[in-house]
Amino acid sequence: MVFQKIQHNRTADAVVDQVEELILQGVLRPGDRLPSERDLAKKVDVSRPILRDALKTLEERGLLATRHGGGTFVADVIGTVFSDAVVELVRRHPPAIADYLEYRREIERTTARFAAMRATEADREIITRIFRAMEEAHEKADFAEEAELDVEFHSAIGESAHNIVLLHTLRSCYRLLADGVFYNRAQLYRNPGSREQLLCQHRAIYTAVMDGDPDAATKAATAHIDYVEQVVHEVARTGNWKRSVC
Amino acid sequence: MVFQKIQHNRTADAVVDQVEELILQGVLRPGDRLPSERDLAKKVDVSRPILRDALKTLEERGLLATRHGGGTFVADVIGTVFSDAVVELVRRHPPAIADYLEYRREIERTTARFAAMRATEADREIITRIFRAMEEAHEKADFAEEAELDVEFHSAIGESAHNIVLLHTLRSCYRLLADGVFYNRAQLYRNPGSREQLLCQHRAIYTAVMDGDPDAATKAATAHIDYVEQVVHEVARTGNWKRSVC
DNA sequence: TTAATTGGATAACAATATTGACCACTCAAC
DNA sequence: GTTGAGTGGTCAATATTGTTATCCAATTAA
Numbered sequence: 215m216v217f218q219k220i221q222h223n224r225t226a227d228a229v230v231d232q233v234e235e236l237i238l239q240g241v242l243r244p245g246d247r248l249p250s251e252r253d254l255a256k257k258v259d260v261s262r263p264i265l266r267d268a269l270k271t272l273e274e275r276g277l278l279a280t281r282h283g284g285g286t287f288v289a290d291v292i293g294t295v296f297s298d299a300v301v302e303l304v305r306r307h308p309p310a311i312a313d314y315l316e317y318r319r320e321i322e323r324t325t326a327r328f329a330a331m332r333a334t335e336a337d338r339e340i341i342t343r344i345f346r347a348m349e350e351a352h353e354k355a356d357f358a359e360e361a362e363l364d365v366e367f368h369s370a371i372g373e374s375a376h377n378i379v380l381l382h383t384l385r386s387c388y389r390l391l392a393d394g395v396f397y398n399r400a401q402l403y404r405n406p407g408s409r410e411q412l413l414c415q416h417r418a419i420y421t422a423v424m425d426g427d428p429d430a431a432t433k434a435a436t437a438h439i440d441y442v443e444q445v446v447h448e449v450a451r452t453g454n455w456k457r458s459v460c
Numbered sequence: 461m462v463f464q465k466i467q468h469n470r471t472a473d474a475v476v477d478q479v480e481e482l483i484l485q486g487v488l489r490p491g492d493r494l495p496s497e498r499d500l501a502k503k504v505d506v507s508r509p510i511l512r513d514a515l516k517t518l519e520e521r522g523l524l525a526t527r528h529g530g531g532t533f534v535a536d537v538i539g540t541v542f543s544d545a546v547v548e549l550v551r552r553h554p555p556a557i558a559d560y561l562e563y564r565r566e567i568e569r570t571t572a573r574f575a576a577m578r579a580t581e582a583d584r585e586i587i588t589r590i591f592r593a594m595e596e597a598h599e600k601a602d603f604a605e606e607a608e609l610d611v612e613f614h615s616a617i618g619e620s621a622h623n624i625v626l627l628h629t630l631r632s633c634y635r636l637l638a639d640g641v642f643y644n645r646a647q648l649y650r651n652p653g654s655r656e657q658l659l660c661q662h663r664a665i666y667t668a669v670m671d672g673d674p675d676a677a678t679k680a681a682t683a684h685i686d687y688v689e690q691v692v693h694e695v696a697r698t699g700n701w702k703r704s705v706c
Numbered sequence: 707t708t709a710a711t712t713g714g715a716t717a718a719c720a721a722t723a724t725t726g727a728c729c730a731c732t733c734a735a736c
Numbered sequence: 737g738t739t740g741a742g743t744g745g746t747c748a749a750t751a752t753t754g755t756t757a758t759c760c761a762a763t764t765a766a
């Protein structure tokens with residue numbers, strides 16, 4: 215007959231699955247601290263030894279790091295976006311494999327293209343709200359606000375792409391940016407010419423996404439990335455900001 | 461934070477869920493005999509006491525009936541299609557509630573309409589195969605074969621409607637027909653005039669479903685049901701078959 | 707009737723989960 | 737620095753749940 219074998223669930227495995235899912239979805243981000251074992255045990259309604267069993271498994275998989283007396287943290291896989299731990303995580307969650315393959319081509323460009331194709335009504339409202347704020351900040355010449363909104367804007371576009379792995383990776387990239395590893399976005403915004411250029415480029419991306427035009431979005435995103443890279447290289451070479459107009 | 465409570469699985473509950481799902485999907489039909497407890501326990505990979513615990517629950521819910529030394533059977537809810545047991549079963553499976561509400565309006569008419577809207581390519585192939593056989597049987601004047609194919613045809617239409625409760629109910633109805641509770645379909649087919657009429661009506665339903673035309677399907681199904689009911693009433697009143705042409 | 711099969715029931719055992727306690731380490735307030 | 741609250745690390749006693757094995761009673765068909 216058609217009877218299926220019952221899946222004998224160990225509760226610890228169920229906890230492992232939940233935490234992995236949270237990491238995959240980007241709810242738990244690298245470096246985040248988990249609640250204490252006692253608190254978390256109550257929240258997930260499991261005894262502490264069982265919870266510890268789950269945490270142990272997650273640590274062995276390289277997804278968590280515990281410090282005696284300190285706390286338990288989501289492993290910081292920045293710089294090793296394709297660490298074995300993440301690869302294994304994706305491998306164990308088949309629905310994410312498609313996301314993974316899709317990821318490997320481009321990043322920002324792809325993000326813009328997907329956002330243009332998949333942005334929901336809710337996504338569009340958020341993006342519009344942020345872009346309006348960017349225009350206001352530009353009017354007021356509020357550099358710091360502009361730089362912050364820049365990150366928010368790209369994050370919102372990233373959310374609209376609806377690809378978990380893509381979003382996960384983007385967030386890692388944005389953290390690198392925020393840490394000033396690549397370049398200091400606030401610095402970029404202090405250059406008058408760049409400000410105009412960037413607003414212009416962001417408007418092009420915004421319009422393309424709102425129009426649901428993937429090709430235009432790809433083109434706009436490409437132009438944006440090209441420009442930023444060019445400026446960064448320029449600065450790295452000359453140590454000065456060059457002037458330009460929109 | 462966002463942690464969810466772990467669902468503490470009792471394996472017995474998992475078994476209950478599986479059997480209920482099988483009943484809902486119509487895989488297990490009223491009157492069907494389950495494998496012996498020892499066999500079933502092996503199949504679902506659970507110890508016998510646990511399996512018995514699950515069966516006990518299902519019996520309490522009125523979905524199974526056990527006979528000491530005889531076997532365990534899916535409860536026969538025919539004649540009480542909306543018995544408390546079925547209502548409760550549907551209530552515990554929220555996805556089926558929509559099916560349930562959708563059900564209550566019409567039955568055969570709705571089935572034809574849904575089939576026209578939702579029939580997959582696989583559905584269409586099966587329906588076509590059966591209808592071709594009906595035409596052949598009609599040519600050969602094979603009454604018994606024609607009556608059997610009639611049931612098959614309507615069953616196939618029922619499958620194509622893709623509504624679990626609807627299918628469940630239809631099967632109960634067809635069993636009543638097969639048992640001759642309402643009328644003997646084979647008798648109906650022995651009337652020359654009726655045979656022509658019925659093939660004509662079935663062709664109308666077939667065409668409408670294949671064309672994906674819900675309105676035409678509804679109309680054709682309505683005409684078919686009206687005709688059958690009319691003939692049955694006629695026979696019940698006069699005791700004779702009246703002649704008619706297609 | 708008889709033998710095989712089925713459901714009904716239970717005890718002994720094993721696996722799993724919970725509870726509570728205690729220790730060692732970290733961190734921040736003092 | 738010292739201290740205390742909070743953290744992870746560990747373990748034992750207990751409770752819950754599931755497995756295994758056995759027996760009995762009722763049905764079924766040869």
